Amino acid sequence: MRNRELANIFIKIGDALEFKGEMPFKIAAYRKAARTLEDLTEDIEVLWKDGKLTSIPGVGKGIAKKIDEYLETGEMKKYKEAMEGISSDLLELLNIQGMGPKTLRIAHDTLGVSSRKDLEKVIKDGSLASLPGMGEKKVENIKKGLEVFSAEEKRISIGIALPLAEEVIDWIKQAGVERVAPAGSLRRMRETIGDIDILCASNRGGEIIDHFTNFARVERILAKGETKGSIIIKEGYQIDLRVVPEECFGAALQYFTGSKPHNIKLRSIARQKGLKISEYGIFKGNNKIAGREEEEIYSTLGLAWIPPELREDRGEIELGKAPELVDYDDIRGDFHIHSNYSDGVNSIKEIAEFAKGLGYEYIAITDHSKSAKYANGLDEKRLRKEMREIERVQEEVGIRIFRGTEVDILRDGSLDFDDNILQDLDIVIAAVHMFPKQDLTDVILKACSNPHVDAIAHPTGRLISRRQGYKVNINEVIECAASTNTALEINCYYDRLDLSDVNARRAKQSGAKIILSSDAHNLGMMKGMRFGVGVARRAWLSRSDVLNTFSAAQLESWLKERV
DNA sequence: GCCGTTTTCGGCCCGACTGTTTTCAGTCG
Numbered sequence: 001m002r003n004r005e006l007a008n009i010f011i012k013i014g015d016a017l018e019f020k021g022e023m024p025f026k027i028a029a030y031r032k033a034a035r036t037l038e039d040l041t042e043d044i045e046v047l048w049k050d051g052k053l054t055s056i057p058g059v060g061k062g063i064a065k066k067i068d069e070y071l072e073t074g075e076m077k078k079y080k081e082a083m084e085g086i087s088s089d090l091l092e093l094l095n096i097q098g099m100g101p102k103t104l105r106i107a108h109d110t111l112g113v114s115s116r117k118d119l120e121k122v123i124k125d126g127s128l129a130s131l132p133g134m135g136e137k138k139v140e141n142i143k144k145g146l147e148v149f150s151a152e153e154k155r156i157s158i159g160i161a162l163p164l165a166e167e168v169i170d171w172i173k174q175a176g177v178e179r180v181a182p183a184g185s186l187r188r189m190r191e192t193i194g195d196i197d198i199l200c201a202s203n204r205g206g207e208i209i210d211h212f213t214n215f216a217r218v219e220r221i222l223a224k225g226e227t228k229g230s231i232i233i234k235e236g237y238q239i240d241l242r243v244v245p246e247e248c249f250g251a252a253l254q255y256f257t258g259s260k261p262h263n264i265k266l267r268s269i270a271r272q273k274g275l276k277i278s279e280y281g282i283f284k285g286n287n288k289i290a291g292r293e294e295e296e297i298y299s300t301l302g303l304a305w306i307p308p309e310l311r312e313d314r315g316e317i318e319l320g321k322a323p324e325l326v327d328y329d330d331i332r333g334d335f336h337i338h339s340n341y342s343d344g345v346n347s348i349k350e351i352a353e354f355a356k357g358l359g360y361e362y363i364a365i366t367d368h369s370k371s372a373k374y375a376n377g378l379d380e381k382r383l384r385k386e387m388r389e390i391e392r393v394q395e396e397v398g399i400r401i402f403r404g405t406e407v408d409i410l411r412d413g414s415l416d417f418d419d420n421i422l423q424d425l426d427i428v429i430a431a432v433h434m435f436p437k438q439d440l441t442d443v444i445l446k447a448c449s450n451p452h453v454d455a456i457a458h459p460t461g462r463l464i465s466r467r468q469g470y471k472v473n474i475n476e477v478i479e480c481a482a483s484t485n486t487a488l489e490i491n492c493y494y495d496r497l498d499l500s501d502v503n504a505r506r507a508k509q510s511g512a513k514i515i516l517s518s519d520a521h522n523l524g525m526m527k528g529m530r531f532g533v534g535v536a537r538r539a540w541l542s543r544s545d546v547l548n549t550f551s552a553a554q555l556e557s558w559l560k561e562r563v
Numbered sequence: 564g565c566c567g568t569t570t571t572c573g574g575c576c577c578g579a580c581t582g583t584t585t586t587c588a589g590t591c592g
Contacts (some may be wrong), residue, residue, distance in 0.1 A: 016590095023564085024575090025564070025565080025574090025575055026564050026565095027564090028564085028565095028575080029564035029565055029575095030564075031564090032565080033564085033565090057565095058564090058565070059565085060564065060565045060566075061564090061565090062564050062565080063565085097590090097591085098589095098590075098591090099590090100589055100590050100591085101589090101590095102588080102589060102590090103589075103590090133582090133583065133584090133588075133589080134582095134583085135583060136582095137581080137582060137583090138582065138583080138589095141581085141582090164578080184592095197592095228579095255577095255592095256592085260592070263576070263577090263592095264575095264576050264577095265576090266576085267576040267577070268575075268576065270576085271575095272568085272569085276576090276577080277576080277578095278576095278577060278578065279577085279578075280578095296587085364566075364587080421588065438586070
């Protein structure tokens with residue numbers, strides 16, 4: 001899979017051309033192609049071999065030819081040409097807030113700035129401020145931007161951002177406003193969030209913003225005006241609040257939810273109809289014809305309302321109607337929970353009662369297997385004991401509990417338990433818990449092909465905040481899962497969200513079933529399911545793709561039939 | 564460089580804000 005590799009090349013070409021002052025639309029074309037490639041569920045090499053490159057949106061004759069050249073020869077003339085006299089260190093500087101292509105160009109040409117160090121130097125010695133069009137304040141902004149830039153990229157997991165946003169929304173509501181909502185990538189349920197965007201309807205902007213900036217954990221107030229406030233809280237996250245009049249709320253919500261490519265496409269549709277969209281509404285000439293409700297924005301353009309999770313310009317607009325997506329209310333159970341038999345903190349009974357309180361029809365208890373020493377993994381004897389306890393609790397609490405295990409996949413692809421005990425369990429999820437340098441694709445494929453394995457847990461092993469995951473060709477795993485009718489897990493723990501939305505969408509297209517699992521080690525973690533639902537929706541999964549929407553009886557027959 | 568109920572050329576989303584200017588360019592979302 002070389003999609004990302006090609007996407008990165010086109011991103012660099014875009015940056016390089018921007019630096020060189022090339023036509024903006026050409027630059028946008030490369031970036032659009034890059035983005036499409038990143039999101040593409042098909043393998044670019046397959047499309048290439050089939051001669052279907054130009055069927056990819058944003059890929060025309062020109063870019064197709066460049067992809068062809070690159071896949072054929074490993075090189076791309078256009079890339080070399082664009083990068084002539086330009087280093088990656090230099091292009092990196094374009095990511096600094098306040099530093100655009102024009103500013104970088106002039107700093108490079110007149111002061112020889114081509115790296116972060118150079119930039120720091122010309123800020124310090126005042127030469128940057130002396131350039132035409134520059135001044136002290138601009139330099140100060142770039143300096144601040146450089147500080148943020150240096151502090152590593154800081155995106156927050158949705159699992160941290162969403163509860164935080166809800167806390168802030170509660171605070172804003174105390175100022176006596178009704179309509180307050182998250183916007184931006186948070187509302188689109190992206191896996192990670194840059195800044196937290198919140199939108200509010202009121203005619204008392206200044207007053208609301210004032211109240212907002214008095215939030216308990218404010219560290220610094222960045223901006224405080226009549227319509228917009230911006231704070232940084234103690235944890236280091238930026239939160240922006242915008243206040244608009246009630247009659248603009250829908251338009252503003254649509255606008256600030258984005259994504260940018262989605263909005264661009266909507267606006268071009270509006271333009272074709274002789275309309276104009278802004279965050280204040282849809283206008284025909286000077287007449288506002290929509291804006292209070294978000295649905296109006298879409299319906300005025302002749303479209304059905306589109307769920308925020310889909311708004312990425314990945315075909316959701318052309319579709320004409322919203323696809324049926326799995327919803328949090330559809331979730332009837334949880335497939336991956338640890339009890340105090342291994343490394344969880346709660347008893348099976350506590351878990352069962354809590355699950356019942358969540359409205360679940362069933363859960364699976366899946367403690368670690370014996371090799372997972374660090375997690376107090378169960379040997380066969382303890383697992384048998386646990387199975388008996390599960391049966392008792394099931395009777396007592398009155399919720400279906402599947403007797404399960406999260407069995408370790410060992411280095412040679414064999415499982416940590418033998419068939420004798422696996423066949424006595426209701427559900428077996430298998431997982432890798434090691435991080436060797438070697439590629440684990442074959443190891444996972446072997447486990448996936450084992451008829452006793454019903455699902456592969458956290459298939460790539462990534463942790464959003466701190467590790468990439470093991471070396472694995474996830475597309476091969478997806479294909480294998482589809483062909484062996486083995487489910488793939490979306491692990492809903494906020495720092496995993498593994499599968500990612502892109503991989504989950506690939507899984508759907510391959511026909512693999514998906515399970516959502518909290519991987520809970522305590523009761524609170526069981527509520528993390530909603531983050532995984534976000535991933536599933538972003539992956540366009542419908543109810544029939546997700547086993548958690550099945551009834552207990554349907555599941556039992558699925559588990560029986562798949563072997 | 565892409566693309567097509569204004570089609571194979573001539574368009575390509577829109578507005579706010581900022582800081583530098585003295586009417587606007589650059590940057591951002």
